[in-house]
Amino acid sequence: MSVKGAIFDLDGTIVDSMSMWHDVTVRLLEEQGVNNPEEVFRETEPEPLSVMCRLLHERYGAPDGSETLRLRFLALVRDAYSHSVDIYPGCREFLRELVDAGVKLCVASSTSEPEVRCALEAQGVEDLFDFVLSADELGVSKERPDVYLEALRRLGTPMEATWVFEDSPFGLRSAHRAGFPTVCIFNGHDGRDEALCRAESDIFSHDYIELSLALLKDFAAAPKLTKGELRALVVDGSPQVSSAALVSSLAQESDYVIAADRGAEALHEVDIVPDVFCGDFDSVSEETRVWAEASAPVRIAFPSQKYATDLSSAIECARHEAARRGEHLHLSVTCATGGRPDHSLAVLGLLAAHADACPRLVEDGFECRMLSPEGTSRWTLGPHAVGSTISVIALAPGSCVSEQGLRWELDHRKLPLLGDEGVSNIVVSADAVIECHAGIAAVFIIGSPQAELER
Incomplete structure (x- = not known):
C-alpha cells in the first residue's frame, strides 16, 4: 500500500502521557471536590480540553469556571510534558x-x-x-x-x-x-x-x-469479494528442515513463496527464489541472507524484539498479497515444527487462528489440514491415502466432524477440545472423506507421502 x-x-x-493526564485530571477533580473523580475522568477523556473543562463545571459541579479550570490544567500539563x-x-x-x-x-x-x-x-x-x-x-x-x-x-x-x-x-x-x-x-x-x-x-x-x-x-486491506485463489507457501525456519524434494514440490505448486528468516536456507538448497524474504534475520546464514536479499523481489525486515514470530508475520505477508490480488488465500506452511514441541503446538494454534485461509502444514511424514466452515470444511483423501493413519483433534470448542471411509466412522460427532477421541483412525476406502461442520479440526494424515495425496 x-x-x-x-x-x-x-x-x-x-x-507515554496517559497516566499523567489521568493523574492531573483526578488531582484537579479532587481539589474541586467533584464526586467519583475516576468515573468522571473516564466519561470526559474523549473530549477536547475546552469541552471537558466546561463539562466539569456545568455537569459535574466543579466550583471554578471552565476557563479557570482550563488554565490550571494547562499549567500542570505543560510542566509534566517538559519534565516527566x-x-x-x-x-x-x-x-x-x-x-x-x-x-x-x-x-x-x-x-x-x-x-x-x-x-x-x-x-x-x-x-x-x-x-x-x-x-x-x-x-x-x-x-x-x-x-x-x-x-x-x-x-x-x-x-x-x-x-x-x-x-x-x-x-x-x-x-x-x-x-x-x-x-x-x-x-x-x-x-x-x-x-x-x-x-x-x-x-x-x-x-x-x-x-x-x-x-x-x-499491508493491503482484505477485499469484500474475491475472484480466485492464491496458493501461498511459507517456508519457516525450523532447525529441522523438510527434505529438499518436499520443499521443491510445494514451491512449484504454489503461486507465491515466502521465506521466513532461516526458511530461506531450504529454498536456497533447491535454488528456488522466494517472492518475499522476511524476518529479523537472526538465524539465517550470512551466505543465504546475501543470496535471498539479492534475489527476492521483496525484502521485509522485522525487529528482533517483537511480539509476533517470524512465521506469524510471514502469514500476514501472504494475506496482504492475496488482498492486493483480490484472491482468497490458500496457505501452506513447511519447515515449521521440527525440534521443539512447544513450537509445534504454537504453530497449530497460529494456523487455527487463520482457519479462513484453508491452512495446511506439510512436513516429511505427515500433513495436517485445518478444516473449518470458515475456510475448507471437507477433505477427500483419495486412493493413495488408503492404509494411512488419520488423527482428528478439535482445536475449538464445539467442533463437530464426520468421517466416512475410515475404520471407525463418525457422523456429526462433537469432539472434546484437544481430546484424543479422534486419534489413530485408519483409511480403508479410496473415497474416504473428513468434514468439519462446526469449530476447527486439525486433521493429520500420517504415513502417506504428501506428494501422492490427491489434492
Whole structure:
C-alpha cells in the first residue's frame, strides 16, 4: 500500500502521557471536590480540553469556571510534558524514517495546540510534523472523525494512503470507519481494551520497534469479494528442515513463496527464489541472507524484539498479497515444527487462528489440514491415502466432524477440545472423506507421502 501521509495522536501514541493526564485530571477533580473523580475522568477523556473543562463545571459541579479550570490544567500539563513525560522507544526513529521517505506528517490531538507543541519540542521532534491540529479548533471529540478529516484536507494526501496512528479505541473506531487505514499503538498499561483496539486497527503493534515503513507498504486491506485463489507457501525456519524434494514440490505448486528468516536456507538448497524474504534475520546464514536479499523481489525486515514470530508475520505477508490480488488465500506452511514441541503446538494454534485461509502444514511424514466452515470444511483423501493413519483433534470448542471411509466412522460427532477421541483412525476406502461442520479440526494424515495425496 502506498504511504503518502500519516496522522498521529499525541498522548499515548507519541508520548507515554496517559497516566499523567489521568493523574492531573483526578488531582484537579479532587481539589474541586467533584464526586467519583475516576468515573468522571473516564466519561470526559474523549473530549477536547475546552469541552471537558466546561463539562466539569456545568455537569459535574466543579466550583471554578471552565476557563479557570482550563488554565490550571494547562499549567500542570505543560510542566509534566517538559519534565516527566517521555517519548515511546523507537518512535523518534520511526518518524524520521517516514519523513526521509517523503511521507507528510501531522499531529491531531484532543490536547490544545500550544501544549502539543510543548510536548513535541521537549522530545525534539516538532520539526518532523507539517502542522499540529487540535480537536479544540473544531469543538468535537475524537468519537467523530472530523479532526482526522480536517487533518487529511490540510495534508492534501489521499485517504487510502494516509495512515492514522492512535492508542484509543474511540479514535481508532472513528478514523477506521471513516475509511482511514489505522495503526494501534498498544502499550498494555493504560487500561485500553485490547479486543476493541484490534477490531478497529489494520495494524496492531505493541510499540514502534515492531513498526517500519516496509510493513505499512506491505499491508493491503482484505477485499469484500474475491475472484480466485492464491496458493501461498511459507517456508519457516525450523532447525529441522523438510527434505529438499518436499520443499521443491510445494514451491512449484504454489503461486507465491515466502521465506521466513532461516526458511530461506531450504529454498536456497533447491535454488528456488522466494517472492518475499522476511524476518529479523537472526538465524539465517550470512551466505543465504546475501543470496535471498539479492534475489527476492521483496525484502521485509522485522525487529528482533517483537511480539509476533517470524512465521506469524510471514502469514500476514501472504494475506496482504492475496488482498492486493483480490484472491482468497490458500496457505501452506513447511519447515515449521521440527525440534521443539512447544513450537509445534504454537504453530497449530497460529494456523487455527487463520482457519479462513484453508491452512495446511506439510512436513516429511505427515500433513495436517485445518478444516473449518470458515475456510475448507471437507477433505477427500483419495486412493493413495488408503492404509494411512488419520488423527482428528478439535482445536475449538464445539467442533463437530464426520468421517466416512475410515475404520471407525463418525457422523456429526462433537469432539472434546484437544481430546484424543479422534486419534489413530485408519483409511480403508479410496473415497474416504473428513468434514468439519462446526469449530476447527486439525486433521493429520500420517504415513502417506504428501506428494501422492490427491489434492
